Amino acid sequence: MTRLLPGIIAMAAIVLASNILVQFPYGEFLTWGAFTYPFAFLCGDIINRVQGARAARIVVLFGFITGLICSLIGSQISGEFGPLVTLRVALGSALAYLVGQMSDVSVFSALRGRAWWQAPLASTLVSSSIDTVLFFSIAFSAPFAFLEPSVDTSWASEPVALLGFGPLAPFWVSLAIGDWCVKISLALLALVPFRIITRRLITKYA
Numbered sequence: 001m002t003r004l005l006p007g008i009i010a011m012a013a014i015v016l017a018s019n020i021l022v023q024f025p026y027g028e029f030l031t032w033g034a035f036t037y038p039f040a041f042l043c044g045d046i047i048n049r050v051q052g053a054r055a056a057r058i059v060v061l062f063g064f065i066t067g068l069i070c071s072l073i074g075s076q077i078s079g080e081f082g083p084l085v086t087l088r089v090a091l092g093s094a095l096a097y098l099v100g101q102m103s104d105v106s107v108f109s110a111l112r113g114r115a116w117w118q119a120p121l122a123s124t125l126v127s128s129s130i131d132t133v134l135f136f137s138i139a140f141s142a143p144f145a146f147l148e149p150s151v152d153t154s155w156a157s158e159p160v161a162l163l164g165f166g167p168l169a170p171f172w173v174s175l176a177i178g179d180w181c182v183k184i185s186l187a188l189l190a191l192v193p194f195r196i197i198t199r200r201l202i203t204k205y206a
Contacts, residue, residue: 004055007047011063014040015097019070023084029163029178038186040097041127042194044104045120049194050201053109060101067097087148092138100131120194121187128183132176140172 014036022033040063048056071093074085085093104127111119138144140156156172163174 007059008062011043011059012066015063015066029174034179034182038183041124042190048108049198056105086151089139092135096131096135100127103127124187132180136176
């Protein structure tokens, strides 16, 4: 467990920072949390490469617990439009994180024996897509309104130009696509630090 402690701390810090920064908008379709959360995939992939899938899943579970604590605290804090974290947001966040991160571990493990960049890139592409679809559909789409009918999320279903210039689509779709684009962009950029960090850690623990 001692060897896992740096990974656990890193994952918990990323989840905590993302839960805080998601409260601060960046432009029309993003929040600052969109730029920190993708590093959770990098953290999990590094642990997976250096210490294996079981270790990565343990780190993911500690991140999940951190997220639940953040959601619990956020549900008790009132903002301009009610609690900072509603039931739908909390549920969407929890499921998206858990399913997405566990998918990341599974895909990475399946591709472990291929070229060094294939496992982290493919696993992050798949898991980021799952994460994005689950969170934004559960938290904001009309079909999931039954989860918390007392909370008005009609603003998220208002038709707007996709990302400000495309065809009309519910506002939450632009939020989801913007978030996904950031995840994928950072996944590509993260390949370099992934390679450097994993090589150093493998040498250290060899």
